[in-house]
Amino acid sequence: MDREKVLVLGTGKSGIASAKQILSLGGQVLLYDSDEKLDRQKLRAVFRKKDKVTILTGELTPRDLVSVDLAVISPGISLEQPFVKRIDAAQIPIWGEIELAYQSSKGKLCAVTGTNGKTTTVSLIGAILRSFYSDVHVAGNIGNPFTAEALETEESSRTVLEVSSFQLETIMDFRPDVAAITNITPDHLDRHKTMKNYIRVKESIAMNQTEEDVLVLNYEDAELRKFGKRKELKPKLLWFSSQRELREGFYLKKDEIHFRTEEGDETLLNVRELSLLGKHNYENVMCAMAVSYSMGVPMEKIVESCRRFQPVEHRIEFVRERSGVRYYNDSKGTNVDAAIQALRAMPGPVLLIGGGYDKHVLFDDWVKEFSGRVKYLVLIGQTRSQIAETAKKYGFHNIMFAEDMDEAVRDCAAYADRGDYVLLSPACASWGMFENYEQRGQVFKDCVNAL
Numbered sequence: 001m002d003r004e005k006v007l008v009l010g011t012g013k014s015g016i017a018s019a020k021q022i023l024s025l026g027g028q029v030l031l032y033d034s035d036e037k038l039d040r041q042k043l044r045a046v047f048r049k050k051d052k053v054t055i056l057t058g059e060l061t062p063r064d065l066v067s068v069d070l071a072v073i074s075p076g077i078s079l080e081q082p083f084v085k086r087i088d089a090a091q092i093p094i095w096g097e098i099e100l101a102y103q104s105s106k107g108k109l110c111a112v113t114g115t116n117g118k119t120t121t122v123s124l125i126g127a128i129l130r131s132f133y134s135d136v137h138v139a140g141n142i143g144n145p146f147t148a149e150a151l152e153t154e155e156s157s158r159t160v161l162e163v164s165s166f167q168l169e170t171i172m173d174f175r176p177d178v179a180a181i182t183n184i185t186p187d188h189l190d191r192h193k194t195m196k197n198y199i200r201v202k203e204s205i206a207m208n209q210t211e212e213d214v215l216v217l218n219y220e221d222a223e224l225r226k227f228g229k230r231k232e233l234k235p236k237l238l239w240f241s242s243q244r245e246l247r248e249g250f251y252l253k254k255d256e257i258h259f260r261t262e263e264g265d266e267t268l269l270n271v272r273e274l275s276l277l278g279k280h281n282y283e284n285v286m287c288a289m290a291v292s293y294s295m296g297v298p299m300e301k302i303v304e305s306c307r308r309f310q311p312v313e314h315r316i317e318f319v320r321e322r323s324g325v326r327y328y329n330d331s332k333g334t335n336v337d338a339a340i341q342a343l344r345a346m347p348g349p350v351l352l353i354g355g356g357y358d359k360h361v362l363f364d365d366w367v368k369e370f371s372g373r374v375k376y377l378v379l380i381g382q383t384r385s386q387i388a389e390t391a392k393k394y395g396f397h398n399i400m401f402a403e404d405m406d407e408a409v410r411d412c413a414a415y416a417d418r419g420d421y422v423l424l425s426p427a428c429a430s431w432g433m434f435e436n437y438e439q440r441g442q443v444f445k446d447c448v449n450a451l
Helices: 013-024 040-044 082-089 097-104 118-130 195-206 222-228 279-294 299-308 336-345 384-393 405-415 437-449
Strands: 005-009 028-033 053-057 070-073 094-096 108-113 136-140 158-162 178-181 214-218 236-241 249-253 256-261 264-270 317-322 325-329 350-354 374-379 399-401 421-424
Touching: 005 013, 005 082, 013 028, 013 070, 013 097, 040 053, 070 097, 082 094, 094 097, 108 118, 108 195, 108 279, 118 136, 118 158, 118 279, 118 299, 178 195, 178 279, 214 222, 214 279, 236 279, 249 279, 256 279, 264 299, 279 299, 279 336, 317 437, 325 437, 336 350, 350 405, 374 384, 374 405, 384 399, 405 421, 405 437, 421 437
Parallel strands: 005 028, 005 070, 028 053, 070 094, 108 158, 108 178, 136 158, 178 214, 214 236, 236 249, 325 421, 350 374, 350 421, 374 399
Antiparallel strands: 249 256, 256 264, 317 325
């Protein structure tokens, strides 16, 4: 990359990290953002004076593309954007941030994708790897860009990545030693348009893997079972299941997680020893176990780390108990399947806060879970009318609208009885009312603690 001119698309966390990696490798950076009102001076202050960075805003012109060798796109930018198509038409290679980082990284790499469970699974894998290896990096869609870590890796490093469908759209040579797909359910159809496209992108995590690599899959996901039967699939398969005994792999039998190989069947732990709630989280644990085992961690270290692991913030996170009512923050429940799993994890009657940004999905499957579980539904955001109409279609009428999170929390507190559970699990993205799901979750917790 020495002396190459690289156009970096996007000035967020991922774009800045990509630009800094390119600079450290001796390249020149054109940092682009379509927002004409962007504070260039503030952005330039992020870099050193000697750094070869030119900041471009507004419309990207053909002149801007002269002598550009490579474009690196941030995952939040759609490939359908006109300026991206202009770059493609100019026959400039387009890499994603994760591909750029991969080209410079060293050591062993494992990567996890899927619709739900990625962050909990990756966080647990990171904890397990750290129990055995001294140089561990946790990066990707979990918050720390891979580009911010790649140059720090050595041959002895072990890296675990959370990889989104947006990031997988722009991989070329990306090849994890161990890859995992937690599950595939409808999400991000506003970007991928069809489930067929979404599934194809998720499964591309394994497209460069060889016979030397391992692919961990959820046996209870019908799409992944089909994927695992493909003749062109090269890596060794390792399955996990929450509903049946497997001839080989990790599986849940009653309350116990087992690992079966040709050498025998081993009982690893009882799920009551875990701090995580719900069958979906037991799947996350088995996935993390399978990945960590494939990365060379001894089983006793894996089991010990699972017992010690605490839930990740915003994923069915206990907030407080007040007047006999328990409050849980599942702001990361940004799609229907995640919200279903959170609802199923609640052991008693639920007052549910839902709604948010419209990703063009249907809410029927979520609403079907309300019967016998949800006492009241409090709705916020862009999708509240759509969700309300869907609920009424299935005979659920205990619905309230709230203008903000504070009103939603207060409504739940007013209607909750001792032994009830108040759950924020929106089944929608946070955009429009909040910057991200983390901010939404924090606001919920602040409102709960202010009661």
